[in-house]
Amino acid sequence: MEFGPHLMLASLEGAVISAILVLTAMGLSIVFGVMRVVNVAHGEFFMLGAVLAWYITTLLGGHPALGFGVALIVAPLLVGCLAAFADRVILKRINYDPDRTIVATIGMLYIIQQTTLMTFGPEARPVEAPFNHRLSLPWFEFGENGFAMTWPWGLSTTSYKLFVIGAAVVVLIALWVFLTRTKIGLIMRATQQDSETAQAFGVPVGQVYSWVFGLGAGLAALGAVLVVPIQQAHYLMGHDPLLLAFIVVIIGGLGSLPGTVIAALLIGMSDGIISVFFSPTLAKIIATFLVAMVLVFRPQGLLGKTAP
Amino acid sequence: MTSFNKSNLLHFGVLAGLVILFFILPTYHVGVLSRVMVMAIYAMGFNLLFGYTGLLSLGHAMFFAAGMYGFGLAIKFGGFPVPAAFVVGVLSAALLALVVGLLALRTAGVAFMIVTLMFAQTAYLVVLYFGKYTRGDEGFILQQAERSLFGLDVTTETGRYFTAFTLFAVCFIALAKLVQTPFGKRLVAIRENEERARMLGYDAGRYKLYALVISGAVSGLAGVSYALLFGYVGATFSTVQYSIFPLLWVLLGGAGTTIGPFIGVLFMFYLIDISSGYTNAYMLIAGVVLVLLTVFAPKGIAGTLKARVFPWMP
């Protein structure tokens, strides 16, 4: 394949990665923005979403679209409820003290991961996509015969991958409407601005926190349900999304939602493109190191405001 | 008896107990204790930074690994004698800690945790990337002949136990003394109230850097000791999990106490040892212990004892 079509293929893969990443990172960003909590267990909520999707589709059987449709709704809800429960039982008790919260979420990480290992086992579990048509893509170039449309071999995607991209866009719009147009969304944003004042105005900050923690975990789980027909469910799959989501949230500016979206696109696309052309380990080394340096020298994020 | 004498008695009592245990414990437990003492060095290094200075690093595995690889590679590819390789290992860790400190200490709080986590992740990936030398996840073995320390065979149960014991004892006593010096007290002052310490004329940034370098060097020494005594060098020791372990041990034993790290490692080793007999998901225990500790006993075992029973404890 020539460079042009190859790049287009890489960009498509990047867009799929971005779509999943933006949902996962949004969850992390909302939780940090509103609660000032760094949730190290976020990747495990992602993993749990994927594993639940496998469980639900296997349990229901029948046409893959049936199980998948149910999983798309039920898995994020279950994971969200679990997270809200964990917030009540654990994080609230330690008053969201930053150090202790990190340690507690590390503990939650192992509890979720290892419980999954004990109940689902160490195997990777596939989930069948609800639909999966192969779509060949055209390529345009100016050749000797002028403008021509060709169908290079290997330049193709699947209808499911396009669906993932579309679904992520829809969820993002829904989230935006939820946060700006609904009462509970407004309450969340008020709490983010200033939790003490919000409390003084009668906002039940404690309940809002549980909702937010559940929402954040639910978004990660939703991303995972979408990814699981492409990538199999496995009890250790939470590690990479966690790291990538961290990177996105840091680049985008801690807690800034528009920054998170832009950074997710940036990171997802470059991850897709870089890993097609370069050694993935070297790319990861550079990316991880650069992100650490961003945090050291520009803690407000690359896209954050410069004002203190 | 003054508290100073009591704490001396406690420290030497622990060391004497470890000598006696060697002669009464069955071989299996002697082996476990050797490992516990090496990892307790690691935990003590972490404790100086976390327990005494109040800085929570989530990337200490990189210092442990720097010591381990500095030592292992110096022997494998540099042909260094063991004592020289030992120094190379500890210095590698100290140097890494210096560089990490100069960068990471520009941040504080949550950002410091994430930055150290990211640096450690970078270090882990670097180990994998240079798999040609490091042998990546698989790791490499140091042969018995390559590990002779001043003619002493550290591969026998006795040689290993007492080498581990000596290294542990030196670090244990040295760190216990260090935290009693004015330097150590200033670290505690920074942990308690950094702004106040600065407004008493202490250069908090410099003290934190010193603490990080010493902490990194001690962690590196633990890595060197592990490679020396168990003859294995591998990338596993630079994973996130090995950055979390010292936090777990120190929290369990009691942060900011001299004896806490050892108690934490000892408890956790046996807890995992016993539970791994029943399930392969033994890290579940680690998770449950972490959550229970943060919620119910943030001071850990030694910290709780100190607060409730023995206020003189160091």
Place this chain on the structure above:
Amino acid sequence: MDAMNILETKGLTKIYGGLKANTDIDFKLARGKVTALIGPNGAGKSTFVGMVSGRTAATRGRVFFEGEDISHLPAHSRIQLGLAYTFQITSVFRGLSVYENVELAAGRTLADRPSLLKAKVNSVLERVGISDRADQIAGDLSYGHQRILEIAMGLAQDPKLFILDEPTQGLAETEVDEFVALIRSLAGETTILLIEHNMKVVMATADFITVLDHGMVLAEGSPEEIHKNAAVQSAYLGTNVDA
């Protein structure tokens, strides 16, 4: 620079996001005297001492301490030159004992001479009257005692210049009287810059008064002069003298 003055500032200015908190403050502090810095709430008193002590970075202007330009020194270096600072909001090492708190303060210069250090700590605790509480954990002390500990930590450093930011805030009437007596006993021993709301305390202790208003020096002079000054009267009118 006048040898009489231990501290001078020239054109010291702080701008927070376009708002001027301090504007071109030229200030002289007489050696060995008690000078009070007064002014209505929001006049910029804390910002000013923040810039003098180095806690707050100045937007522009210079600070001279004993004739040396210290404008570019970080806070801890300024403290090492002999400047001590007590916080407006009590800031002690809450987890450490009273003795350890004072030991840390005195220990910067005396740590390598343990017997001198011990004598110093004990004499300071004696002087402020909390030696019977030496072994208590600072966080367990009453608010008034924490304020006293804060002052003890300042004294333990043997400062050439002692900056006290609202030391009597939140103290009971009898504690305020004890504080006035303590400041009087220090007169002549060290230079004191006192930020104070309580005019009774100011009148009882200060040799000189500087009045700040809207981030600028409004008036300077002896307590009598300030008392008669019409501009000061009007600045305080409506803002309720806070006394």
